[in-house]
Amino acid sequence: MVGEEEVRKAAFEAGIKLGAVFHQFVGMPVSFENAKMIERTMESCLRLQPYVVNSYVNIDRVKLAEKLSKFNYTSLSGDMLFVRVTVRVGDTEVVGRLKWNEELKYPLMELED
Amino acid sequence: MVGEEEVRKAAFEAGIKLGAVFHQFVGMPVSFENAKMIERTMESCLRLQPYVVNSYVNIDRVKLAEKLSKFNYTSLSGDMLFVRVTVRVGDTEVVGRLKWNEELKYPLMELED
Amino acid sequence: MVGEEEVRKAAFEAGIKLGAVFHQFVGMPVSFENAKMIERTMESCLRLQPYVVNSYVNIDRVKLAEKLSKFNYTSLSGDMLFVRVTVRVGDTEVVGRLKWNEELKYPLMELED
């Protein structure tokens, strides 16, 4: 695979991982008690997948606090999530990122430079 | 099965259906364009399941409008959902309902009388 | 709430939890590496929810081994899952169980006696 093909494939794979982790985990019951465990589980699910060399997930505790129901937990939603995944194809590494964008009201996924 | 067993089983089955439909569909891309289709798909998924004799789903269009991203859609969330499912076991029918409760900040599931 | 109402509500709540956990977690990337973590995360998600006093999840490692892809993981599916959840409403406790039934080809959910 030549350079540009590798880059394209790496970008494609990074996209797959972000789309997957978002739609698999949104809706999950989350509280201050298990937020750390869910972060680690999300990271492990990312790392199982082909080409992934690193993953990081953070659930925003301020947003979590705001959204807690009277039962002291809520459903995981896009506005609490920060995800970064590093994908390597051949010699090419790309980093994909999911970050809530308040202006767009959207869990924006982007390639980092 | 005697009366009380039937009631218990019907209540159990109604619970299964509401828990299932919520966690399967939350996160789904939804807009004014496909909200009706998603409602009908949710109803069809409910009706496939054992003991279900009726189902009704409504996505709150006012909430939907409020939550639309700049890309003109959003992720389906509990605060937009109203679901009613009727379950029959033997001669017993029970109706389960999912309705957002603003005070509890929670998608409350209850048995109707 | 009198006795029968409690039983009915407990059965309903047990159903909700099993339907929820199944449809939230099915599809999750799972391998021998993170199966234990996913089990614990599923249990924590069950325990966050109202009325739950105990939860247990097991992912069948033999089924997991059979289903592993060439990439050494697979998607969590109903035929690997065993779940037990204990729900208490007032003085009433009920136990709900999800267990794959090979004859029915179905992740059967039932109330234990």
Place this chain on the structure above:
Amino acid sequence: MVGEEEVRKAAFEAGIKLGAVFHQFVGMPVSFENAKMIERTMESCLRLQPYVVNSYVNIDRVKLAEKLSKFNYTSLSGDMLFVRVTVRVGDTEVVGRLKWNEELKYPLMELED
């Protein structure tokens, strides 16, 4: 955006859509009765998302028939799914495809030429 950036972004976006649709819909109750409706709903969810210009989903009816439970439906799984999504960024179009690969036992996602 210059050519290569567009290609990379288009590949990334195609990946997002395939990862998303897979993990959102896997687990959904499906039968011969609602398979067509689910296909159309999946296509509509794909088309709502930024940069998507076309989408096609097919649920393999032979696999579906094999997997039907005694209750005449099953949970949607990766081995039944074929998805094609066309993404356009600027002047660049790429096509992403999800297709079950029996040898890998894996729902392989790839960029078409």
